[in-house]
Amino acid sequence: MASKKFNQVYIKDNFSVIGPLEGDGLLKTYDLVMDNYYYGEKTFEQAEIKMQKIVLANLLNKNKLSENKVDVLIGGDLINQTSISSYNASKFNIPYLGVYSACATYTEELILASSLIHGKLAKNIVAITSSHNLNAERQFRYPVEYGAVKKHTTTFTTTAALSTLITNEQTNIKIESATIGKAIDMGISDTNNMGAIMAPAAADTLNTHLMDLKRSINYYDLVITGDLGKIGKELFLEVLNKNYNINLKKYMDAGCEIYTNAQETYAGASGPVALPLVLFDKVLSSKKYKKILIIATGSLQSTQLANQKLGIPGIAHAVSLEVI
């Protein structure tokens, strides 16, 4: 079965740093804002490594955790060979597991952390993820200096890093269950329309979650998808309705909750860090929701295979949170 129920797994804390544009946007609850994209380093890649280092070191300090009290660090990012997370991991004396689900990385990390804690194989795990707009543009599209014209379906990679502490110690946020998604290829090969690539995967995962756990959509006070963006969000609601007869009302897409309309970010925010930023900011800090389903969404393209015009698989992993 794709869905798993967990015992005795909780989110204890998180720490975030966001980029300059994100600091001027809709987010209100975060820890640090960068004043520029280099963040005191010589390259953007090294800036992103530093962003991860800062959110991990601060999370440990804030929670008075020494490195040897953290059983595992689970990390992932968008950069080739998930090298930002690996290079950051080498700065800490913590066992490290690298994962990759593109922008669905955060929920994959929560699922693996929860599985280890549920099985009593670990007590404290840190999940970390990040993205940096200029690194993602350089790697997946064009260096921004080229001034390439953008399609309206394009999303804008968020610059931020966020660490999350997951423990077996009871807190007010329980990780209750999760659904591991399938890679779904609908034959879409346009890398500038990731919302369309990911929407079918998100709908499949939500439907599987509800079927596996015998829940109706009304069970949840809120469903949040990761980074479908303005266009993908509409497609997701349409696919849910037409293919699964699910009428989703209490819903938010994190990609639509980070930038103001004036910030000209095309179809909205994307990147693996978009969902956790909005989760901790807008959702958990509001104290309005008790049962929350987060569905991070990823477009699993590589530039090499995109150039070969193959259909791009999308993926979405769901995690159910209960605020106690």
Add this chain to the structure above:
Amino acid sequence: MASKKFNQVYIKDNFSVIGPLEGDGLLKTYDLVMDNYYYGEKTFEQAEIKMQKIVLANLLNKNKLSENKVDVLIGGDLINQTSISSYNASKFNIPYLGVYSACATYTEELILASSLIHGKLAKNIVAITSSHNLNAERQFRYPVEYGAVKKHTTTFTTTAALSTLITNEQTNIKIESATIGKAIDMGISDTNNMGAIMAPAAADTLNTHLMDLKRSINYYDLVITGDLGKIGKELFLEVLNKNYNINLKKYMDAGCEIYTNAQETYAGASGPVALPLVLFDKVLSSKKYKKILIIATGSLQSTQLANQKLGIPGIAHAVSLEVI
């Protein structure tokens, strides 16, 4: 603690396809051999996707497992965005988790599969990994057509794919325990000397494993490292001896067990598939060893960060197997 003990986790079966050069080498027990590097596809990347597809489909057939009986597919490879594994996953109706530990990917997959089965969150999991020499050369070094001169410390990426079925059903191969490694950066920035990058990580993981589980090195009938190669292997033994006072005798490096000396593969074989190929071929089929520790080793470089001359982190994850 970095080490975990598992209950009721077993390896049931595996299926492999190997490249033409590997077919002429030292391996004896494998399932299929490719007659050329395209394997009937238009590009080498698509050939590698097909290699994964063939080893997964055949493993399921051989074990009369329908796709919906597999709880999770855990996959990883060397290609950017682990796209070979993701694109292959989209051809199967199985929940998918992507991981990345470079050439240490196979043991990361076994550890995560074992954790899910140990915690009774899954019954059947398939771990899959692959590498294709010409894809790795094109991505990490130069397309082979350029005829770049090689250093003697360079290893040769193995062309092969291998799938492994891990279950809660008792078989004669038990996954007994494991140690998650740390990313260790010794300041080495030479991507043509991965043995030196990985040897300290392998030694640290082996020492941590023995300390955590209070075992002497004589507990194991055999220790196998992944792909340190001829030079990394000697460094590993030296670091073990000098830094940890461990005198390892019953030892083999998978990177040294795939090609003949006449095959001119520099310091030996590498790639995430090297270790499992040798494990199933030379080690398990020999029935000579009861307690086996496998330590897959990975060099976590990206070309982008290697060009920035940063030290490259190495990593190694260990898994203890018991043949019953």
